[in-house]
Every structure is written in C-alpha cells, then in structure tokens.
Amino acid sequence: MRSLRDATSKKTTADVAIDLGTSNTRLGLRGKGVVVDQPSFVATQAGSxxxxxxxIGKEARRMLGRTPANTQVVRPVREGVxxxxxxxxxxxxHLLRRLPTTTLLRPRLLVCIPSSTTEVERRAVTESARAAGGREVHLVATAVAAAVGAGLSISEAVGNMIVDIGGGRVEVAVTSLGGLVVRRSVPIAGDAMDEAVRNWLRDARGLLVGExxxxxxxxxxxxxVLLQDPPQMRIRGRDLETGAPRELDVSANDLVEPLGAMVEQIRDVxxxxxxxxxxxxCxxxxxxxxxxxxxxxxLYGLTDVLRDATGLPVLMADDPDLCIAEGAARMLDDSALLARSLEVS
Ligand SMILES: Nc1ncnc2c1ncn2[C@@H]1O[C@H](COP(=O)(O)OP(=O)(O)OP(=O)(O)O)[C@@H](O)[C@H]1O
Ligand SMILES: [Mg+2]
Structure with missing residues (x-):
C-alpha cells in the first residue's frame, strides 16, 4: 500500500462512493448523490x-427464512466489517452493474469503513472491492464521510462529534482538521436490537418470530423511552408451546426494557x-x-436519551440513512477532501 502522501501528491479523484454497511450498501456518484441503495444480502445456490x-439486495433479503435447502442467504458484512x-x-x-452509467469499466472506488477497523479488516474490504472490479480503492472513515454529508466543515480546527448508529456497529468519532482525534466503537446496534426483541418475544411472550x-x-x-400513548403493532409468529401460528399485539412500552441494554451501551460509548x-x-x-x-x-427517543445523558445538543442528520454515502459522493472529486482518506491501494 502506498502512503497517503504519495498517493495524493498528484490530483486524486475517484468515480464511485460506496458505503458498505452491515444492513445496507449505498453507492453514490459525483453530482448525483446516492444512486443505489440496497440491503446487504446475497442469495446463492450451489451450481456447477x-x-x-x-x-442480491432487496430480493435476496425477501428470501430470508424462506429458502429451499439448496439456497443460502448470506449477509456479507457483520458488525460493520x-x-x-x-x-x-x-x-x-452486482451493485456496481446497476449504476446508471456505462463509462465505468473499472471504476476507482471510495469505500467508507468504520474508523476503528484493524489492518486485516481494511485489507478484506480493499481486496473485495478490487475483486468486484475496482481499479483503485480508497478508504475513508465513515465519520469523516458523515460529517461531509451533514455539511460540517471538517477541515477547520474545530471539533465535531459524529455518532453513527448503524445495523452492526456504533461508531463515535471526534474530527478536527480533517483527522480523527477520538474514535470509539461497539459492535452493538440495530441487529442486536432485533435480536433482543426476538428473545423477549420468545422468553416473555412464548412467541417465535423471524428476524x-x-x-x-x-x-x-x-x-x-416510555410513552404516554404508546403505538401498538400486531405481529404473527409461532407459539413456543403449541407450535401453532398465533397473533400478538405489542406496544412500544413493551419494547423499552428489551431495547434498554443496547440503548445504555450506545449512551455509554x-x-x-x-x-x-x-x-x-469539547x-x-x-x-x-x-x-x-x-x-x-x-429509534424513537434515542436522541433524547443521548441529549439527557450528555447535556449537549444532539442533532440528527437530515437524512440519517444516506448521510454517509452522500458525504462520500461529495468527496469523490475533491482532492483536498480525498487526501483525508485513510489509505489507497
Ligand atoms: N425507524 C427506525 N427505528 C429503529 N431502527 C431503525 C429504523 N429505521 C432503520 N433502523 C435500523 O437501522 C439499521 C440500518 O442502518 P444503516 O443503514 O445505517 O446500517 P448500516 O450502515 O448498514 O450498518 P453499519 O454501519 O453498522 O455497518 C437497521 O438495523 C434498521 O433496523
Ligand atoms: Mg453504516
């Protein structure tokens, strides 16, 4: 791998921004923002x-829990890596093929990765992206891309704290002068919440449900947080005792305790x-x-919990799901911003 300085001594640009996430993968192009947004799922079958x-994507996710024996639904990314x-x-x-452009035979890719990944994890992303057809692969910390996506001026000597609460990982980073001053991360986010809800339904309500x-x-x-007038939802599952299908009404307040452990860990990090x-x-x-x-x-009330715990203003990005990929797309032809990318190979 070349050092960042060598790589950026000439004007650097990239063609496609990729936010490769545990739950969703988003691709962005310069001037266009996010053009592909699909769940990170792949369905495969044993062939010759x-x-x-x-x-791939939505279609593969729909198959989850409904596949015959020879078909497998895989989630390629776990806990952000x-x-x-x-x-x-x-x-x-497959997602690169869906880009609405024919000019990109072997595009240069800018891939967002958690700031706390190890060298080995970074290499895995770089090699996957190259094997998928990338000519050159730049890596950028998701926190930096998120800050750009939210319109923060990351290059100044001003501290910004970014908290990315995804499907597989919570990342907290403080940026200043385009670099990361503090980075903290826990592999507990949306997936862990789903698991907690599932376990609660099984243990407290005797109902088995899918992911x-x-x-x-x-x-x-x-x-x-507990609510005065909690919304409810009727779900279907299989009764643990009888094995028969059963319906159950679940209220928002029922879920506060099962989700509490995750909320506390997010607050603590x-x-x-x-x-x-x-x-x-600070x-x-x-x-x-x-x-x-x-x-x-x-997650309803999560920003309030963070606000109460820190005593700080907590602002949600305008588009929290797409903010990282939008930011990365904006970084594509900005060589000064790209110089902030972690490494290039
Ligand atoms: N309204 C909502 N309330 C609670 N959780 C939500 C809501 N909408 C989406 N989510 C959760 O957000 C998660 C997906 O977020 P995101 O797309 O940012 O993750 P990701 O980038 O793929 O994951 P990571 O960055 O951890 O690798 C899923 O767990 C999903 O269930
Ligand atoms: Mg993410």
Missing amino acids: RGREVVA VADFEATEQLLR RTAELLKRRVGSA VLEALRETPPEL ADIVAQGVLVCGGSAR
Whole structure:
C-alpha cells in the first residue's frame, strides 16, 4: 500500500462512493448523490461452478427464512466489517452493474469503513472491492464521510462529534482538521436490537418470530423511552408451546426494557468518547452539538436519551440513512477532501 502522501501528491479523484454497511450498501456518484441503495444480502445456490448468485439486495433479503435447502442467504458484512469475502465481492460486483452509467469499466472506488477497523479488516474490504472490479480503492472513515454529508466543515480546527448508529456497529468519532482525534466503537446496534426483541418475544411472550418480523416491529413501534400513548403493532409468529401460528399485539412500552441494554451501551460509548475528547474540542462540541446518523438513530427517543445523558445538543442528520454515502459522493472529486482518506491501494 502506498502512503497517503504519495498517493495524493498528484490530483486524486475517484468515480464511485460506496458505503458498505452491515444492513445496507449505498453507492453514490459525483453530482448525483446516492444512486443505489440496497440491503446487504446475497442469495446463492450451489451450481456447477460453485456457489452462484441468484439474488442480491432487496430480493435476496425477501428470501430470508424462506429458502429451499439448496439456497443460502448470506449477509456479507457483520458488525460493520467484511465477514464473507466472496459474498462481499458478489454484492459489490452486482451493485456496481446497476449504476446508471456505462463509462465505468473499472471504476476507482471510495469505500467508507468504520474508523476503528484493524489492518486485516481494511485489507478484506480493499481486496473485495478490487475483486468486484475496482481499479483503485480508497478508504475513508465513515465519520469523516458523515460529517461531509451533514455539511460540517471538517477541515477547520474545530471539533465535531459524529455518532453513527448503524445495523452492526456504533461508531463515535471526534474530527478536527480533517483527522480523527477520538474514535470509539461497539459492535452493538440495530441487529442486536432485533435480536433482543426476538428473545423477549420468545422468553416473555412464548412467541417465535423471524428476524424480519422482529426488525419491522422495532422500526414501527420500538422506543428508547416510555410513552404516554404508546403505538401498538400486531405481529404473527409461532407459539413456543403449541407450535401453532398465533397473533400478538405489542406496544412500544413493551419494547423499552428489551431495547434498554443496547440503548445504555450506545449512551455509554458516547460518554466514554466525550471523556477522551481534549477540552478545547469539547468546548466546540458543546457549542455545535453532537451529530447522529445511521438508520438506528431513528429509534424513537434515542436522541433524547443521548441529549439527557450528555447535556449537549444532539442533532440528527437530515437524512440519517444516506448521510454517509452522500458525504462520500461529495468527496469523490475533491482532492483536498480525498487526501483525508485513510489509505489507497
Ligand atoms: N425507524 C427506525 N427505528 C429503529 N431502527 C431503525 C429504523 N429505521 C432503520 N433502523 C435500523 O437501522 C439499521 C440500518 O442502518 P444503516 O443503514 O445505517 O446500517 P448500516 O450502515 O448498514 O450498518 P453499519 O454501519 O453498522 O455497518 C437497521 O438495523 C434498521 O433496523
Ligand atoms: Mg453504516
């Protein structure tokens, strides 16, 4: 791998921005923003030439829990990092083909990765992206891309705190002068919440449900705080005792306790990052507030919990799901911003 300085001594640009996430993968192009947004799922079948892809994205996710024995639905990314190299390559290759342009035979890719990844994890992303057809692969910390996406001026000597609450990981970073001053991360986010909801339904209500139902329930009525007039949702599952299908009404308040452990961990990692932040930058964050993004930032009441715990203004990005990919797309032809990317190979 070349050092960042060598790589950026000439004007650097990239063609496609990729936010490769545990739950969703987004591709962005310069001037166009996010043009592909698909769940990170790959369905394969055993064929004559090994495992062949039968579906990608939404279509593959729909197959989850409904596949015959010879079909497998894989989630290539877990806890924010590549867990299945081959499936990641397949996902990226297929999504790159969906770009509305024919000029990109072997595009240069800018891939967002968690700021706290190890060298080995970074290499896995780089190699998957290359194998998927990338000519050159730049890596950028998701926190930096998120800050750009939210319109923060990351190049100045001003501290910004960014909290990305995704599907597989919570990342807290403080940026200043385009670099990362503090980085903290826990592999607990949306997936862990789904699991907690599922376990609660099984243990407290004797109802077995699939991953998709648990996630839908969380998204529709999940809450980090108790509510006066909690919304409800009727779900279907299988009774643990009788094995028969059964319906159940679940209220937002039922889910506060099962989700509580995750909410507390998210709060604690933000508090830890604040404790590590140098005083001058802390003062900036007090003035500017904490930016939250990522799909799980949408959990009802979560930003209120963070606001209460930190005593700071907590601002949700305008589009928390797309903010990272939008920011990365904006970085594509900005060589000064790209110079902030972590490494290039
Ligand atoms: N309204 C909502 N309430 C709670 N959670 C939500 C809501 N909407 C989406 N989510 C959750 O957001 C998560 C997906 O967020 P996002 O797309 O940011 O993750 P990702 O970038 O793929 O994951 P990561 O960055 O951790 O690798 C999923 O767990 C999803 O269930
Ligand atoms: Mg993400």
